[in-house]
Amino acid sequence: MIHKLKELYRGATPIQSLVTYYALATVAAFILLSLPCFKNPGAKISFLDTLFMAISTISVTGLTTFPIEQVYNQGGVVLLEFLFQVGGFGITMLSTVALVIAGKRISLHQRQLIQFDMNQPRLSGMVRLVTSVFGLMIFVQIVFGVIFAAYFKATGVWTTWPAAFFHGIYVSVSSVTNAGFDVTGNSIIPFRHHYGFLFIVMILIIIGSIGYPVLIECENWAFYKFSKQTTKRRFRFSLFAKMAVFFAVFFFIVGTILIYFSEMRGTLSRQDWFDKLMTAMFYSVSSRNAGLQINDMAEFNTTTILILAILMFIGASPSSVGGGVRTTTVG
Known part of the structure; x- marks a missing residue:
């Protein structure tokens, strides 16, 4: 058998x-x-x-x-x-x-x-690529999990270190893997105005969705840039990496602009311009990959929901944790 x-x-x-x-x-x-x-x-x-x-x-x-x-x-x-x-x-x-x-x-x-x-x-x-990506992603999850835990404890969101670490690691893992599952019943809505926290979450979502080959090329670039070798061959990013980064940035900017103006006089009308911008930026990143939310999405108008649906359809870069038809495909 x-x-x-x-x-x-x-x-x-x-x-x-x-x-x-x-x-x-x-x-x-x-x-x-x-x-x-x-x-x-x-x-x-x-x-x-x-x-x-x-x-x-x-x-x-x-x-x-x-x-x-x-x-x-x-x-x-x-x-x-x-x-x-x-x-x-x-x-x-x-x-x-x-x-x-x-x-x-x-x-x-x-x-x-x-x-x-x-x-x-x-x-x-292939084996080197896999081990490098795995090590990098686990390192990122642990480091930012600890940062989130310290932040939760310092701000009093969770009063004990075990609870802070538990939730800090979860937010880090779910952001990097673009899972977006809500285990508290409020997603990350309580951090609606914690802009530094939201910015780091967006960075983690992008790390998970930009594509493994791009991460490895960035790692190689860093080694090339800061190595002490006197004779170094010129480092070049691949066409795939350039396209993946370009279209990720492009759809992020377009999504931010569309969401901002769609909700400028709607759900976001009572917020100042910076709060509106952060909300639009967050949903432009999260909708294409992670699915995290910072307010009740039922309050969004039909146009915004359609924009989010299009962004979800586009999704993330190839060879990443994200889904969708892929940014490079649409680009």
């Missing part, structure tokens, strides 16, 4: 392998989310709601059919964070990192899966 499964694995195309992996990941997520140890006492959800939640977490869509804070306990929220990583990084990336840590050899088939999953033109350098 095992021998036949190995033959099927080796003979499968990258598409077949990836579909199988994500189907198995969804089943595993469904089983884990169904366990009573991750739920609040007495909390019950239907088979269909649990299945929807499993698919939504693996796909990091941020959609739920029930209030998360009423169903899952802190252990359940930690489980959600883990599933965000699976959906955000991708199964091929996580499995490759696990093999590297275990000291196992990365097969040609595994490298082909990475190439296909991350939409890369060349097979060479």
